[in-house]
Every structure is written in C-alpha cells, then in structure tokens.
Amino acid sequence: MSLSLSLQSLLFKTNAWLAQAEGTTPAPEGGEGAAPTEGAANAAGDATKEIVEAAPERAFMLNENSTSDESGAPYIESAITYVLNVEQSSWWIAAFSMLLACLGVFGFINVFALFAVWLERKVSAHMQCRLGPMEVGPHGALQTIADGIKLTVKEDIIPKLADRPLFILAPIIVFTGTFIRFVPLPFGPHLNAIDLNLGLFFIASVGSVEVLGVIMAGWASNNKWSLFATIRTATQMVSYEIPIGLTFVAVIVSAGTLSLHGIVEAQEGWFFNWYMFRNPFLAVLFIVFFIATLAECKRAPFDLPEAESELVSGFHTEYSGIRFALFFMAEYAAMYLVSAIAVVLFMGGWYTGIPMIDEIGMNTTSEVTPWLGLFIKAHVLIGKALTLVFLQIWVRWTLPRVRLDQMMYLCWKVLLPVALLCLVGSAFWDLCMGAFSDEKDYFMMIIPK
C-alpha cells in the first residue's frame, strides 16, 4: 500500500515536472521573486535548469507568494538534479527522492517510538510514585533500545490454527496505514515528504486502512479475545472517524484549503490567530478532536480494544517478536501523528505566535538565518506536538477506562452533535467576522463573480 501510494504521488510529480519542462504550465509564482526570468526567450531546458538553480533560495522564502510545491521529495529531487548537474529530472531521480523523503519519515517514526515508549513508562511511573526504568542508560533512557533488540531476536510465534498469510500481513498493513498518513504531514515549513493539495482528505481517507489491518490481525489470530477486541476496535475507530472528519471540515471551511501547509500559513501572526483562539467554535472543536483522537489511537480512557483485564491484550494477543513491535510502533507513531495534526489545525503549526520570532530567516539574503528560522520552526512544531503527546500520556494514567456503551454514547450523542453545531457555528462566525474585517475578502470568496 505504502509503496504504491508513494509511487502514485510520485507520478503526479513526474507529470508536473514534465509539464514544467515542456512549458505547458507556468513555473511556480515563488520563482519569480528569487530568480527573475531573463526575457521570454528561455528554452524549455533552460527554464527547468533555472527552476532547479533557484530552488534553494526560494524554498525558504516563506513570504506571501510562497508555494508549498518546493518541499520534501520535489525539493530533494531538485537538489539531486542540481548536484548531478543534469538539465532535466528523470523519473528515477524522482523515485529516488521520494524514497529518501519516506526514509526520513520512517527514521523519525522509529526514533519517536523509542522516545515515546520511554516517556510513557517514566511519566506513568512518576505519577504512581515509582521510578520506572532506571538500569539501562541514564534514567533508563536506553531501556527501549534494549527492549527493541530483545523483540527483534525473540522467537516469532505463529499459532498453528492461525490464518498464516493474513497473520503475517496484518502488522505490516497496520504499520503502513499509519506510516502513509505521515506523508503530507509537515515537520516544519517545507519539511514534509510531499505536500498534497488534498492533505487533510488524504489523512482522513487512508486512516481506514489501519482499521482493516486490525481486523485482519484479530481475525487471523483465531482467538476469542482477539476477535472481541477486533470488533471493539473497528466499532470504535469507525465511529470516532466521524467527529474527526467534521473537525477537519470546520478547519477547512475556515482556512479555505486542504493542504496542511496552507492551513498553517492561514494562522500566521500573533497567537490569537491560531484557530484555537480565533474562533470559539473551533476552540470547542479542538477539545472534540482531542477526545476523538484518544479513541482513534485506542488510548485510555478508550483502550477497550486492548483492555488488559478483559481481553488479555486485545487484537495483538497472539503476536510476538518483531510483529508485536510493529503494532506498537504504529500505535506510538499514531500518537505523534494525531498530535501533530492537532497542532497544524488548531495551534498554529510551526508558528510561535510571536511574529518577531517567526520572522527570523524570512526575507533575508543571509545564508545562515533561513536555516536558523527553519530550525526554530521545526522545533516549535515538534515541541507543541510533544506537549500534546504528554497530555495523552497524562490522561491515560489518570482516567479509568470507559465502558463500551459509554464509549458509543460519547461518540454518537455528545461529540457528533457538538461537532455538527460547531461546524455550522464556526462557518457563521467566519462569515460575520469576515464582513467586519478587510483582512480577507470573505464575501468575494463565497459569492462567485
């Protein structure tokens, strides 16, 4: 799945590059500022070369006309083309840059999972007046690495009565279902694998692949507890996708774009421009989103799918070794993913909320400051996301588990109506605020000319 999807997006880019090389579509607007075109006499090849050469400067110009095209894989692609000194990019360069971008995301997921497991253990321990892991490394910091090594060398057990191919395939599908949702996710300005126009819709749609993987795992295990957990998981995840989807729609209505880059850039400026503070309805939706994502990540108080006291350990009861590790990595990656999405949608993404700090590295000709700005912004985004991850851990070790009927009640009778009301309310709020401010021409946006 992941491979085919990345290849598909690669195909888009290939076509886009092709179109650019043939001059059928104009070059991105951001290019004009950084590298003024010298007359209209440019041949197709020259135009491409100029785009490629202009890319490094342009990528960090985050001002008004910054297009999000030059990020992630296409950016790596232009860099490779520049280094190799070839005039045109070819499909294998595009493929290779896509692979590099995906490897970057994969590396991040690995490191984050290592860190998050350690954090979870330490936070839970301190909340219960324990010390947690202390032996391996300072304050047990290397404990997860030791655990990881242990898991990889463990015997890989497949139950005799399990459905063997599905049993083997399931953890891979669960992991890729989480992994491909990282593709449009920004880690900072222009720091994402690929910025899709339909970024938010992509995240919402491929989330269902993970549910299928869980169903596959539970079914293939041929185990009562696994099957119960599977049905619980599928019910829970499918139900809670609806409030999450409505939240997405409300933010899309406010931002006017589905691109995660565009949504962050709509929240530029002081921190009261963040959607969390700009609009009271969106503030409520932020809470709805947080609760719903707790359920989506199968975390307490919604950890019914792996309720230890009832179901042994849920849908991955029969799994051991590296396959078990894959499930866990997917789970912790999903924790970061939903937190980062919440940050992008409501908490201003990579913006600190103080324009003076955000302006570092913008509109300068110096070579150092753009990188400094990027460094700060990436750390701001990841820092905010980690705060939410900490909040998730905090909630998990504070609240007791809800019952199944309570879980369904909360979703369908509380979160769903609230989300619907807030969607309508936030649309009206934007309309009314737009009428009184000249910052954005809301009415012109809505009424076709």
Add this chain to the structure above:
Amino acid sequence: MPGSEFYGNLMFWIFAIMAVAPGLGILLCKDIVRQAFWLLLSLAGFAGLYFTLEADFLGFTQVVVYIGGILILFLFGVMLTHRMDIPLKDVKGFNLVLPGIIAAGAFLASIFHLIYHTQFKTDGAQETPTTIKEIGEMVMSEYLLPFEVVSVVLLVALVGATYIARRGDEEA
C-alpha cells in the same frame, strides 16, 4: 522528462493487474474473509488507476468509501456470523453448468459490445493543478440541485436505518 512515458505505462500496468487479478483470488478462495481481503487489493488497484489519471480526489474517495466504509461493513457482517467455508457441495453440480455458461457468455457479449462501440478519447484532458477547487465550485454552482437531492436521499437512508434499529430494540 525522459522515461516518464515508460514510467506512466509501468504504473498503469501495475495498477491494472492489481485491480483485475484479485478477481481470480476472490473466485478461487474458499474462506470468505480472505475473499474480502482480495477485494481490498482490487479496490486499492482501482484507486491507483484513478491516481494515474490525475483524479486524486476520486482516488481518495474510492479509498474512504470502498475500503474504509463498504469493506469494513462487509467484514463486520462476516465476523458477526459464523466462520465457515462456503459449502461447495451446494453450488457444485451439472445442473448449474449450462446456466453458468449462458450467464457468462451474455456478460462477455455485453462487455464486448460496450468496448467495441465506445469512442475512446485518446487525447488527454487538461491537467488541473487542484481538482478539489474545481469540484467544489461545480458542486456549489452548476450541480447544486443534484448535490442537494443526493444529500436528502442520504439523510432519508440515515433516518430509515435509525428507525429500523430502534424498532428492533423496542421489540426485544
């Protein structure tokens, strides 16, 4: 770009095979859950074909509706019933061979007729950088009435489903 035509063709064939070949798996597999997962592969292949046609919105919708909705519903239905192989002895038998041949032949003939008489446009459509914008504008202007009608139909279905579920609850 050199090689991009080859690349496009390669992608098309990968997704085309991915969309069609699982049909064999669905036919030859006895376990109904495995059949469902073959169907997953096929649906994903169709989504891939939409992507190669630059219809990204359609592709994601395919994923969310068919893989995320219908297939999960299907698996739910299977899991809440018994786990069993399809009883082959019920469908085997010579009395079914002739109707089967006739049905397959009629289907093949109609498909062949359709393919033979359709005029395929070989020149590609204009590439649109953002499909979602176009779709949104069309839905809100030119196709507003069908859009509203469809949403009312869906609402009716939703209310109907709730009614049926509720009535069952009262009886029990």
